[in-house]
Amino acid sequence: MKALVKNGKKRTNVRLASFNGKEYHMILNKQRYLCRNCDCTCGAHSDLLIKNHTITNQVKDRILDLARESFTLSSIAKIVGVSPNTVSRLLYDNINLPSRCSRLPENLCFDEFRSVGNIFTFIAIDAETHHLVELIHDRLSKTIVDHFINKYSLSERQSVKSVSIDLNANYQMVVRRIFPNAQIIVDRFHIVQLCSRALDQVRIGSLKNIKDKHSRLYKALKSNWRLYHLPLAEVDDKNVEYVFGINEYTTIQNVIDIGLDQLPVFKEVYDTYQNVQQSLENHNINLLRETICGYKKNGTAMDTSISTLRKNLKHVENSCIMPYSNGPLEGTIGKIKKLKHNSYGFRNLDHFLKRITLI
Structure with missing residues (x-):
């Protein structure tokens, strides 16, 4: 005799993704089950839905796509048809900032940008693929040096061949300290x-x-x-x-x-x-x-x-x-400035950095 038996259905209003600006809902009757051994109940799950949510994975993917296009939370909420709190929860609670990249590229670009208030955030990208490598919460030399030394081994740092920077003398000291074999390129x-x-x-x-x-x-x-x-x-x-x-x-x-x-x-x-x-x-x-x-x-x-x-x-x-320059990095910072402008600035640095990783 089976211990798990059917125990009625639960009516759920599921939010579907929109493709023409209109809201679409699906009334879903989710099967409930009763365990005769422990008298506990549970419900059936579907790949269409996020577990314990009434939002489908299509809506979640749509929110992430709009976030990559530098839309604000309120704009995304209006387009998708959910609340701004739901958008904030899906964007910020489910995204974790990486502690380090998987592999240091051979050619890097260094610069900084104004992030939250008067804070300047350090950014590094791959000079060849233009992929984001590091985002550090401030631009102090000690913070940058400690981050790379603690996160990357000496052999990884020795593999870096060049670093493109502006005429900032502090960055020259940082490059010599953490990348002993790297050539410094002034943009x-x-x-x-x-x-x-x-x-x-x-x-x-x-x-x-x-x-x-x-x-x-x-x-x-x-x-x-x-x-x-x-x-x-x-x-x-x-x-x-x-x-x-x-x-x-x-x-x-x-x-x-x-x-x-x-x-x-x-x-x-x-x-x-x-x-x-x-x-x-x-x-x-x-x-x-x-x-x-x-x-x-x-x-x-x-x-x-x-x-x-x-x-x-x-x-x-x-x-x-050498053919490398900070041109790709300036383009990346331009996208960051566009995000900051569209969102009328950010008060939470962690949220700002998570939005940058999406872009």
């Missing part, structure tokens, strides 16, 4: 940005010294400042077009020459900026080394920029030799 964008800002400072300083605010020189430096940031390959010296600002028909090269011919110091800074930009674009390490080492100070902001590059010359040269 090419930050190198060009450093020289570009120095060029703008010299240009603005020259504008302040020009008394005639209606002269061709002032208009060329003021209204057409973007032309001085163009790579040499994009500067047109043949086609004549109407140039706003100076309001003349001329070539782009002639507009640039207006500022360079009358301001010798500005021309030196401009040539230095173009040489750095051209050497990085063409992977010309000889031109880069010649530009940085052969630079002569002229009392402008470019002196500080070149001095910074000269201190990090070996790491800057690696940016010419």
